[in-house]
Amino acid sequence: MPETTSTARAGASIHRQPIVHPDRSVFAYAVRGRVLGPDGVPLPEASAEHLVDAAYSLIDPDLVAGTRPLVVRATRRLLADPTPFLGAPHGLTLELPPTLVAEADVRAHLGALAEADVRVALADYTASPEQDALLPHVQLVKVDAAADPAVLADLVARAVQSGTVVIAERATTRERVQVALDVGAELLQGPLVLNNGPTTADRAWGVSEIQCLELLRLLSEDAVDQREVIRVVQTDPVLTVRVLHLVNSSAMGVRNKVDSVRQAVVLLGPRHLGALATASLVGATPASMEALWYLLTRAYACGGLAGDDVGYTVGLLSAVSSYLRVPAANVVADTGVSSDVADALLHRTGRYGPVLAAVLAHEANDADGVRATGLDEYEVAHAYLDAVPRALALASNLAAAA
Structure with missing residues (x-):
């Protein structure tokens, strides 16, 4: 941080x-x-x-x-x-x-x-x-x-x-x-994810959604268990198709077609995999691309300010919670994330809490809120603007792969 x-x-x-x-x-x-x-x-x-x-x-x-x-x-x-x-x-x-x-x-x-x-x-x-x-x-x-x-x-x-x-x-x-x-x-x-209606505390996750949440949990660890990530992707047909589609897209620049999930997981890395899981949760279609762009921008901004992939995943989970109107406490419980990630999502404390709080305040144009986190407003704004084109490129690829 x-x-x-x-x-x-x-x-x-x-x-x-x-x-x-x-x-x-x-x-x-x-x-x-x-x-x-x-x-x-x-x-x-x-x-x-x-x-x-x-x-x-x-x-x-x-x-x-x-x-x-x-x-x-x-x-x-x-x-x-x-x-x-x-x-x-x-x-x-x-x-x-x-x-x-x-x-x-x-x-x-x-x-x-x-x-x-x-x-x-x-x-x-x-x-x-x-x-x-x-x-x-x-x-x-x-x-x-x-x-x-x-x-x-x-x-x-x-x-x-x-x-x-x-x-x-x-x-x-x-x-x-x-x-x-x-x-x-x-x-x-104002913030795009400010949806109508209250949060849904009793939302039931589908089988594929549970797999996506499990993938996000694995990616939130400081030391990502590659074998477990491969297992989760392989056991979900939708994730498997999207992983292979994305890794073989022109955006990834691979010379030879990749047919192995194991190889695809290694080539994509944690951030692309987390984005794929998020896209599956919110619905990565051309019609939803704008929302996905916004959510991925939050993730890239958090990752840039935190300086690691866990910060990126914190941003993703926060975005999923906001967009699907599921309380952060439910997301924490259903994913079983680490205390560092849970503290950020629930209380805006710990290693990643100030980063998430600053990005959320920036999205709301709340300068006082950014300053209250102790982070520099200029740096937060710069990280967010840097995130915009990266998120657009990935959201476009994910929507095309849907």
Whole structure:
């Protein structure tokens, strides 16, 4: 696990969240940059734009957004010239923070953006006079799902009346989601795995699912028992087919076809095997690829911060618990994982607890939550962004192998 470092950084951390429909299917991915001051508090956007622009220049729209539109928090430079993101293959939306809305020449830029087929969103909508003046010229509006319900209802009504689509940000609890939908928000921004309904404590696992959980348990050990892993894979026809399909795919780069489960297990390694087990649990189909991408991103981020495969498995088990709405206590009991893994999943303590807590807080855009873990927000954001393209590649391969 990395050592705690200062929260003061000279660069911008990039934050990415899904924007989803009420059924949690992905509409787009939102990206923004944030720069922390020496006290760990984010600097005002206007004073840190040059660092955000530098971070934006390193982003590949294809790898960040996949097959969905990209929504980017605008800077002055990006508002004047969105060229760095015009290559987004499925459309670009620039969201204007209040500081840019107040700029004198903002309407001239909106005309140029329309000609470039770039949509515009109002960020942090509070019905200020400057924002209301732009409502006829934008397509989307972002409101805070944590606002007082009466205030939220008024803001949504204003935006809807102008013909815009409303996105409720900070939709991080079921209560916020329900209130936002009740008052008319059409889209939600927050953790993708926030499913409807309570957790299911009495869920019965199928035979194949039990095999997948057993595989995840084996992969959570510091010293993985290769023979037991091979045995579990060989005794499950679905896992056997997927292991062989993945190892023989072009993504793995093997020269000769592999027909042996034993050889395939060795070639794939713990992380690919854990992803296969997760894909079997959540349903790795092209339709579910977006969800699998999100879950694997959590796993890769945890593994990157922890520096080992056990951290990766902690992320996988946390993702499975969230996505299937099974209490973490049930996952721990049904897998029989080690105390290190159990402490992380149940209490966010032990060797891997702070790593998991930091990644979950980052997914919720909870900067205070990340800092409370003792990990550096910049490092967490960097690990998460690094995880995004790796998870996309693996999720695409697994969905194709389904």
